[in-house]
Amino acid sequence: DGGITQSPKYLFRKEGQNVTLSCEQNLNHDAMYWYRQDPGQGLRLIYYSQIVNDFQKGDIAEGYSVSREKKESFPLTVTSAQKNPTAFYLCASNGGADTGELFFGEGSRLTVL
């Protein structure tokens, strides 16, 4: 089935460690996005990529990095520079028609101990 797969679903890390969250899609979508969600809050945009080998910062990019070497993959690295990394991370994509219809993965919940 087509969709977006995020892994891992739950992740624990110690302070000072970098961690990479995986996002893979088989929808043949050009655009991919990373959002962060804190408890009781809406989604905030971290990074987005409209095409392979290109990406732009969102509203809260500090302390995060991404790459887009393949169309189907858009991994997010949470670096030790991110001061409050504990959150729910969501990856999304949409197709070339830019309908505003985003397809989301199931999310990755990161907890920093």
Add this chain to the structure above:
Amino acid sequence: DAKTTQPPSMDCAEGRAANLPCNHSTISGNEYVYWYRQIHSQGPQYIIHGLKNNETNEMASLIITEDRKSSTLILPHATLRDTAVYYCIVRVYGTGRRALTFGSGTRLQVQP
């Protein structure tokens, strides 16, 4: 993109219609209204979108006022599985895959 205002929470009885309002008084002529919902600890799910005409699909109906300054998402027969946070978003259609901006939404609790 225009700002939207939604009530923070609403209750609805199971089997009854759930009417979720959204105010977007600064919407411009080329901006669409989108609705998404997010069930607890899952990714948001697209529901419906519209420009000025009322829209209906298998999930819901979208009613947009004539002046387009507000809209209502209608779930005609709410079930317990419709308990979720509902987001109303306004954005220009076809603008090069820019990301959507999600506010805090309305938390709908469907009561048995």
